[in-house]
Amino acid sequence: MPKMLGDRTIIFENKPRIISYGSVVGKKEHEGPLSEEFDEYTIDSYFGEDSYEKAESKLQKTAVQIALDKVGLEDSDIDKMFAGDLLNQCIGSSFGNKERGIPFIGLYGACSTMALSTALASLFVDCGAANNAIAVTSSHFCSAERQYRFPLNYGSQRPQTAQWTVTGSGALIISNEGKGPYIDSALFGKIVDMNITDTNNMGAAMAPAAADTIMRFLKDTKTTPEDYDLIFTGDLGYVGKHCLYELLDKEGIDIKCRHTDCGCMIFDKDAQDTHSGGSGCGCSATVLASYVMHRMEEGKLNNILFISTGALMSPTSSYQGESIPGIAHLINIKI
Amino acid sequence: MPKMLGDRTIIFENKPRIISYGSVVGKKEHEGPLSEEFDEYTIDSYFGEDSYEKAESKLQKTAVQIALDKVGLEDSDIDKMFAGDLLNQCIGSSFGNKERGIPFIGLYGACSTMALSTALASLFVDCGAANNAIAVTSSHFCSAERQYRFPLNYGSQRPQTAQWTVTGSGALIISNEGKGPYIDSALFGKIVDMNITDTNNMGAAMAPAAADTIMRFLKDTKTTPEDYDLIFTGDLGYVGKHCLYELLDKEGIDIKCRHTDCGCMIFDKDAQDTHSGGSGCGCSATVLASYVMHRMEEGKLNNILFISTGALMSPTSSYQGESIPGIAHLINIKI
Numbered sequence: 001m002p003k004m005l006g007d008r009t010i011i012f013e014n015k016p017r018i019i020s021y022g023s024v025v026g027k028k029e030h031e032g033p034l035s036e037e038f039d040e041y042t043i044d045s046y047f048g049e050d051s052y053e054k055a056e057s058k059l060q061k062t063a064v065q066i067a068l069d070k071v072g073l074e075d076s077d078i079d080k081m082f083a084g085d086l087l088n089q090c091i092g093s094s095f096g097n098k099e100r101g102i103p104f105i106g107l108y109g110a111c112s113t114m115a116l117s118t119a120l121a122s123l124f125v126d127c128g129a130a131n132n133a134i135a136v137t138s139s140h141f142c143s144a145e146r147q148y149r150f151p152l153n154y155g156s157q158r159p160q161t162a163q164w165t166v167t168g169s170g171a172l173i174i175s176n177e178g179k180g181p182y183i184d185s186a187l188f189g190k191i192v193d194m195n196i197t198d199t200n201n202m203g204a205a206m207a208p209a210a211a212d213t214i215m216r217f218l219k220d221t222k223t224t225p226e227d228y229d230l231i232f233t234g235d236l237g238y239v240g241k242h243c244l245y246e247l248l249d250k251e252g253i254d255i256k257c258r259h260t261d262c263g264c265m266i267f268d269k270d271a272q273d274t275h276s277g278g279s280g281c282g283c284s285a286t287v288l289a290s291y292v293m294h295r296m297e298e299g300k301l302n303n304i305l306f307i308s309t310g311a312l313m314s315p316t317s318s319y320q321g322e323s324i325p326g327i328a329h330l331i332n333i334k335i
Numbered sequence: 336m337p338k339m340l341g342d343r344t345i346i347f348e349n350k351p352r353i354i355s356y357g358s359v360v361g362k363k364e365h366e367g368p369l370s371e372e373f374d375e376y377t378i379d380s381y382f383g384e385d386s387y388e389k390a391e392s393k394l395q396k397t398a399v400q401i402a403l404d405k406v407g408l409e410d411s412d413i414d415k416m417f418a419g420d421l422l423n424q425c426i427g428s429s430f431g432n433k434e435r436g437i438p439f440i441g442l443y444g445a446c447s448t449m450a451l452s453t454a455l456a457s458l459f460v461d462c463g464a465a466n467n468a469i470a471v472t473s474s475h476f477c478s479a480e481r482q483y484r485f486p487l488n489y490g491s492q493r494p495q496t497a498q499w500t501v502t503g504s505g506a507l508i509i510s511n512e513g514k515g516p517y518i519d520s521a522l523f524g525k526i527v528d529m530n531i532t533d534t535n536n537m538g539a540a541m542a543p544a545a546a547d548t549i550m551r552f553l554k555d556t557k558t559t560p561e562d563y564d565l566i567f568t569g570d571l572g573y574v575g576k577h578c579l580y581e582l583l584d585k586e587g588i589d590i591k592c593r594h595t596d597c598g599c600m601i602f603d604k605d606a607q608d609t610h611s612g613g614s615g616c617g618c619s620a621t622v623l624a625s626y627v628m629h630r631m632e633e634g635k636l637n638n639i640l641f642i643s644t645g646a647l648m649s650p651t652s653s654y655q656g657e658s659i660p661g662i663a664h665l666i667n668i669k670i
Contacts, residue, residue, distance in 0.1 A: 089649035127462035312429035
């Protein structure tokens with residue numbers, strides 16, 4: 001049985017393991033610093049489909065298939081699937097996975113979805129409600145731009161605080177048997193709203209939620225940043241990262257020496273003109289299901305925190321003058 | 336520890352109980368056959384706010400507060416909240432609950448959300464990952480119409496197969512101690528797509544998913560419809576209900592004598608001009624958190640199945656010619 005600590009950190013008992021993972025990205029991500037880490041890439045924004053939304057569904061379908069194939073599992077071996085994405089009504093997930101016949105739990109956590117889905121999959125496996133579970137999410141630069149900002153054809157300019165939505169999908173298979181790093185604990189985030197309204201500065205809107213989740217977890221587990229090999233945040237980017245440092249500094253917590261952000265890792269800031277870094281559900285998902293897993297399998301990382309961050313607004317809420325509530329979910333992965 | 340049966344029905348061990356519930360509805364629902372069942376209603380479509388979306392957030396906030404107040408609990412007593420709605424990026428849930436400081440798990444299951452959130456809350460409570468958990472969802476006729484169909488001002492006509500989105504929110508508190516009906520088991524649905532493309536006939540699109548989930552559950556538990564006092568589906572409406580009967584008839588299963596549909600219960604078909612009945616996340620949520628709970632507390636219902644059904648499309652997927660995938664999640668509630 002999992003155990004719950006004071007501020008709700010959940011400690012798993014049975015070491016739910018990441019027995020497989022798959023990642024697929026677009027052209028820009030393939031040209032970035034993590035190029036060699038990803039399982040597959042496409043240079044076609046449409047991925048052979050006739051719309052960006054269908055391309056995004058295919059990204060999820062592909063990432064899941066890669067993860068299944070690596071360990072020789074089939075859809076029928078999977079007891080639950082946890083999936084979500086940024087598209088209205090999460091159609092990337094429902095259409096990408098509709099043919100599999102796997103019991104489906106649809107999530108909406110914006111860019112926090114990879115940690116959210118993995119935490120839920122781990123809990124199900126830990127308590128016996130699933131033997132094998134899949135966690136998957138995706139984003140697509142083109143489908144996100146036209147939904148959240150402007151159709152690409154407008155050629156609108158972006159401020160330096162804006163981030164670049166990652167085209168990609170990452171999938172993990174969590175199991176109660178097999179080999180791989182295990183999820184030791186998880187903490188579900190609270191919604192934190194510091195009244196930031198600039199939709200071109202999501203990093204700043206999400207940083208307070210990341211700070212809140214990290215502080216709760218360190219307090220619950222009586223650990224310090226130095227106890228971890230590396231602390232990955234999802235997609236705070238260059239601006240949001242510094243907001244996080246400031247917020248934690250005020251509480252006497254210094255994570256700088258142990259911290260990296262998936263949004264800062266996935267693109268080359270100078271060469272790729274991505275301003276404040278990568279974002280989107282696919283950002284932390286593809287980094288987790290490639291770079292992080294590779295380093296853990298190689299024993300270069302033994303104990304990490306992975307915190308995906310999400311901005312829970314919509315274009316409608318922003319048009320109506322509402323602020324941007326943030327959320328951050330955390331998982332602690334060990335080998 | 337929960338136990339998983341062959342086709343993934345989850346049997347809970349520790350009787351997670353519904354210790355409280357709250358419901359709030361709009362004017363039309365208040366004027367319907369279940370008028371006396373709801374805790375609260377508003378005759379103002381804006382619920383005192385300046386947009387329909389903000390009104391929907393307030394519905395969720397209100398339903399949760401009613402449920403908390405009934406048992407004298409506060410936000411800090413709740414370990415997890417499971418919430419989702421129909422609005423793009425689920426802003427009804429994030430804005431409606433952002434001030435509570437409760438660890439938040441955002442869901443997207445369209446109109447299946449009430450059974451989905453309750454099943455997840457029950458699992459968390461059953462395995463010790465929460466002592467108290469809230470499940471909540473909402474919908475609003477006006478915010479749904481303008482997002483999915485046309486702005487109300489257009490006065491567009493609706494075909495007879497169309498359903499009427501319920502304005503309302505229902506919330507349950509699930510706990511590992513206290514009194515109330517308990518969740519005996521749950522089954523998470525698979526996505527089922529029978530290639531129906533008519534967005535004015537959601538009932539027909541969702542019925543195959545409901546049939547699939549009901550058949551899986553009856554097979555797993557070796558029970559028949561007659562073993563239950565009543566089988567509630569979410570919002571199939573009058574058209575979808577008959578599709579469900581036909582599909583189950585083919586498999587030799589007759590649920591007619593034990594079946595009712597929340598979409599057929601909440602409005603007066605003839606007097607209220609709601610065509611094929613009610614729909615929306617708030618439909619099954621408000622019926623569960625009022626009528627169903629009252630009958631169980633009175634001992635008039637002792638053992639029921641509650642199956643919320645969802646259509647996992649978006650306006651974008653429909654414009655692109657995609658079909659409507661359906662999903663149905665089930666919970667078995669007993670006293």
